Amino acid sequence: MTATLIDGKAFAATVREKVAGHVARLKEEHGITPGLAVVLVGEDPASQVYVRSKGKQTVEVGMNSYEHKLDAGTSEADLLALIDTLNNDPAVHGILVQLPLPKHLDEDLVINAIDPAKDVDGFHISNVGLLGTGQKSMVPCTPLGCLMMLRDHHGSLSGMDAVVIGRSNIVGKPMAQLLLGDSCTVTIAHSRTKDLADVVRRADIVVAAVGRPEMVPGDWIKPGATVIDVGINRIDAPEKGEGKTRLVGDCHFDSCAAVAGAITPVPGGVGPMTIACLLANTVTACCRANGLTEPEGLTA
Numbered sequence: 001m002t003a004t005l006i007d008g009k010a011f012a013a014t015v016r017e018k019v020a021g022h023v024a025r026l027k028e029e030h031g032i033t034p035g036l037a038v039v040l041v042g043e044d045p046a047s048q049v050y051v052r053s054k055g056k057q058t059v060e061v062g063m064n065s066y067e068h069k070l071d072a073g074t075s076e077a078d079l080l081a082l083i084d085t086l087n088n089d090p091a092v093h094g095i096l097v098q099l100p101l102p103k104h105l106d107e108d109l110v111i112n113a114i115d116p117a118k119d120v121d122g123f124h125i126s127n128v129g130l131l132g133t134g135q136k137s138m139v140p141c142t143p144l145g146c147l148m149m150l151r152d153h154h155g156s157l158s159g160m161d162a163v164v165i166g167r168s169n170i171v172g173k174p175m176a177q178l179l180l181g182d183s184c185t186v187t188i189a190h191s192r193t194k195d196l197a198d199v200v201r202r203a204d205i206v207v208a209a210v211g212r213p214e215m216v217p218g219d220w221i222k223p224g225a226t227v228i229d230v231g232i233n234r235i236d237a238p239e240k241g242e243g244k245t246r247l248v249g250d251c252h253f254d255s256c257a258a259v260a261g262a263i264t265p266v267p268g269g270v271g272p273m274t275i276a277c278l279l280a281n282t283v284t285a286c287c288r289a290n291g292l293t294e295p296e297g298l299t300a
């Protein structure tokens with residue numbers, strides 16, 4: 001491997017430390033404790049792990065955590081009623097509904113019921129519009145984490161060629177907006193993109209967010225490029241024993257790392273930054289709600 005490893009786990013720890021410092025200041029100087037409400041509907045095992053981790057890390061940085069675990073059969077009306085209660089609760093500065101939701105619930109309707117000022121996921125249509133027009137918004141956590149790591153590694157991103165593979169509302173589209181905001185020349189590639197390999201080969205920055213295990217091989221990567229791997233895919237790992245699995249990204253790590261200048265690993269890359277940025281967004285939302293100066297370096 002020749003690439004520098006961008007250690008998301010270590011970087012996330014520094015973000016959490018900064019968040020904890022701001023939380024302590026909010027308590028001491030203003031008597032305010034930021035509060036984050038996380039809503040989980042159903043029993044998806046991965047979602048349960050993420051929600052537990054969010055609650056634990058929220059408390060560790062000194063904030064209040066409010067967990068709402070609802071039955072898989074919860075009606076849309078009951079979920080919307082809970083969101084309304086949280087929207088009107090002054091102790092709650094951030095609201096997050098864990099995705100995916102069970103099939104009978106309309107994700108767009110539910111997300112757009114959250115007060116945009118408390119939408120720490122940045123998925124509400126108002127925040128999407130504000131980000132798209134370069135205005136102050138809540139920024140989705142995963143792309144924000146990627147941007148923080150890229151800025152930390154490169155300093156300025158101005159003028160760099162960036163290719164985002166994947167056009168999801170949660171990662172691909174907001175990631176492209178953020179890179180554009182930092183004056184990159186941005187291409188969004190997807191499943192219908194012609195000559196994907198050639199498109200990716202032009203990029204100084206590759207952000208892979210397609211959810212297809214090891215789809216990007218090293219020979220697609222321009223020598224010295226920075227590879228940000230958003231994918232978290234569980235695959236069979238018979239080499240570890242019968243029935244065993246392991247996590248891989250959307251990029252084939254060994255071949256990409258042999259060519260890239262820098263690369264994020266999976267696990268331990270983008271994933272830990274997602275929760276760290278959620279905490280950062282909650283502090284930002286709390287400061288904005290109280291008319292206080294928001295923390296520097298924790299937003300886009």
Ligand SMILES: Nc1nc2c(c(=O)[nH]1)N[C@@H](CN(C=O)c1ccc(C(=O)N[C@@H](CCC(=O)O)C(=O)O)cc1)CN2
Pocket residue numbers: 050096097098099100121141142232247266267268269270271272273274275
């Ligand atoms: N409302 C939301 N739902 C979902 C989001 C989100 O940002 N908001 N993102 C994902 C899940 N997610 C957080 O919710 C998340 C995914 C992965 C990680 C992480 O740290 N992954 C580890 C590996 C974990 C493992 O061993 O399985 C890593 O990459 O190192 C954190 C958060 C979908 N839903």
